[in-house]
Amino acid sequence: MIKKTTKQKITTDILIIGSGIAGLSLALKLAKHFKIILVAKSSITEGSSQYAQGGIAGVLDPFDSVESHIEDTIKAGAGLCKKSAVRIVAQNATQAILKLIKMGVPFSKKIQSEDFHLTKEGGHSHRRIIHASDHTGKSILKTLIDKIHNSANINILTEHMSVDLIYNKNLPIKERECIGGHILDKKTNQVITIIANYTVLATGGASKCYLYTSNPDTSTGDGIAMAWRAGCKITNMEFNQFHPTCLFHPKDRSFLITEALRGEGAVLKLPSGKEFMQDHDLRADLAPRDIVARAIDYEMKKHGIDCVFLDISHKKESFIKHHFPTIYSRCLKNGIDITKEAIPVVPAAHYTCGGIHTNLTGQTNLNRLFAIGETAYTGLHGANRLASNSLAEGLVFAELAYQQIKKLYLPIKKSSIINTKIWDTSFVTQSEEKILVSHDWDELRRVMWDYVGIVRTDNRLRQALKRIKLLREEVREYFYSYNLSSDLLELRNLTQVSEIIVKSAIARKESRGLHYNINHPHTKKNGKTTSLQKTIKKGIKK
Numbered sequence: 001m002i003k004k005t006t007k008q009k010i011t012t013d014i015l016i017i018g019s020g021i022a023g024l025s026l027a028l029k030l031a032k033h034f035k036i037i038l039v040a041k042s043s044i045t046e047g048s049s050q051y052a053q054g055g056i057a058g059v060l061d062p063f064d065s066v067e068s069h070i071e072d073t074i075k076a077g078a079g080l081c082k083k084s085a086v087r088i089v090a091q092n093a094t095q096a097i098l099k100l101i102k103m104g105v106p107f108s109k110k111i112q113s114e115d116f117h118l119t120k121e122g123g124h125s126h127r128r129i130i131h132a133s134d135h136t137g138k139s140i141l142k143t144l145i146d147k148i149h150n151s152a153n154i155n156i157l158t159e160h161m162s163v164d165l166i167y168n169k170n171l172p173i174k175e176r177e178c179i180g181g182h183i184l185d186k187k188t189n190q191v192i193t194i195i196a197n198y199t200v201l202a203t204g205g206a207s208k209c210y211l212y213t214s215n216p217d218t219s220t221g222d223g224i225a226m227a228w229r230a231g232c233k234i235t236n237m238e239f240n241q242f243h244p245t246c247l248f249h250p251k252d253r254s255f256l257i258t259e260a261l262r263g264e265g266a267v268l269k270l271p272s273g274k275e276f277m278q279d280h281d282l283r284a285d286l287a288p289r290d291i292v293a294r295a296i297d298y299e300m301k302k303h304g305i306d307c308v309f310l311d312i313s314h315k316k317e318s319f320i321k322h323h324f325p326t327i328y329s330r331c332l333k334n335g336i337d338i339t340k341e342a343i344p345v346v347p348a349a350h351y352t353c354g355g356i357h358t359n360l361t362g363q364t365n366l367n368r369l370f371a372i373g374e375t376a377y378t379g380l381h382g383a384n385r386l387a388s389n390s391l392a393e394g395l396v397f398a399e400l401a402y403q404q405i406k407k408l409y410l411p412i413k414k415s416s417i418i419n420t421k422i423w424d425t426s427f428v429t430q431s432e433e434k435i436l437v438s439h440d441w442d443e444l445r446r447v448m449w450d451y452v453g454i455v456r457t458d459n460r461l462r463q464a465l466k467r468i469k470l471l472r473e474e475v476r477e478y479f480y481s482y483n484l485s486s487d488l489l490e491l492r493n494l495t496q497v498s499e500i501i502v503k504s505a506i507a508r509k510e511s512r513g514l515h516y517n518i519n520h521p522h523t524k525k526n527g528k529t530t531s532l533q534k535t536i537k538k539g540i541k542k
């Protein structure tokens, strides 16, 4: 049963913000020892985790090895992976998967066998992806949520959105500590102050910065923006992974069209019907994900078109329906019969490789604040993410953070609780101008898509920064003038995170991994990470 409190200022041992694979896994572990409040800004299931199709990477085949998983991850990361982070994930992913099996996640088995079926995805040199058919994320969440509902120590607040972290603003970052967060109850529009001994951000990625994304609406980079405002270090935000083919449809914008379609012979075409991939790569439609995404982006900009088309209609109807039942029925619902016509597609923002800088236990540089899952930068992905490594990272870092919180656990001072002020709403009024917020949302996501997308130039990045700064000023004004709404809070976070992305992209004077700049097409010999930190009093560097 979901338990709820209505007080304005409440205390708990641990506050976890986010109910994806990272937040749920950690909550279950910590609940053995502590009282937890778990906050989710939408329903408990909504987040990227439930849409994960492919699976989780981990060494399960006797012919595979941890060393090989490490090697593949480092190769994908284009020279920027932190080797210790890669090793810790590769070494612990198997254990994390075995725990899920024990908990009852129904992973797919080989036909007429008790062995688990492992798939192989791009960049992996072995079969090492365990999956539950093509709904891995959903199956894992269901298992975790069933267990969470049986835990007396976990208080779940859905439709509650964190506004900002609570910390001692007047101290330099090294002396600051995070003691919870201000949380907006979306139903009553009241802000609750939750005070906690430890706070964990498990808020997912920031792909909603872009006009087209495979991510759900929750991926607005809230955790990254809140951590930034509190003085945390944010790393490698220029590396956003784009999936080449997402359905282009006014009413159904986040549906991914799997790369397996091209694997089975689907061909990318311009609106005229001309095939174009052979002009970009010898492997044509079977080129790797980032090359295909770049080629589509190039053709769309060259011809001024809104989408390209992915055509598998030359295959037999029975073959298409058998191999791609989900895509067939989803497209048909939108009026597209893929057995007879091509699917309109665009590349879409898919995964945020950078994030809140953490150590190998999920600790940030703000005392008592942890970050895990897609919101964190642990060093695992470097400049590009290897497929199916993100669920593994979420699970492994949930375990590492759990161990560390248990080891460090020390309650905050009583005076901190007493001195914490509740959210002050006396200066704000009800906005009559919702159009301002929705216009800025659209403008921001379009600027990011057009100027900071798959292919970048110095000029586009400079233009983007100018516009985003103006938007940020506008949003700041709304924030301090009007009542809070989730749209306004998300816009505030998106503008903040977009600015960090652009500044990180400007700082990188080379092309590497997912960052491609026409003015700096070469890759430097020694790659470095890009870390930014808010300029605040007491000499903190930008």
Ligand SMILES: Cc1cc2nc3c(=O)[nH]c(=O)nc-3n(C[C@H](O)[C@H](O)[C@H](O)COP(=O)(O)OP(=O)(O)OC[C@H]3O[C@@H](n4cnc5c(N)ncnc54)[C@H](O)[C@@H]3O)c2cc1C
Pocket (backbone or CB within 6 Å): 017, 018, 019, 020, 021, 022, 023, 039, 040, 041, 042, 044, 045, 046, 047, 048, 049, 050, 051, 052, 053, 054, 055, 056, 057, 136, 137, 160, 161, 162, 163, 202, 203, 204, 205, 214, 215, 216, 218, 219, 222, 223, 256, 350, 351, 372, 373, 374, 375, 387, 388, 389, 390, 391, 392, 394
């Ligand atoms: C379509 C798709 C397919 C994918 N397939 C795979 C795959 O096969 N394998 C793989 O490894 N990875 C895959 N990924 C990536 C992977 O799913 C994500 O990286 C991972 O699930 C992120 O988990 P998370 O727990 O960090 O965040 P999420 O699952 O995104 O959860 C974030 C949570 O934070 C909450 N939240 C956010 N902001 C706030 C706030 N301000 N206040 C309160 N709550 C907040 C949300 O409500 C949500 O509960 C895929 C992603 C997508 C979109």
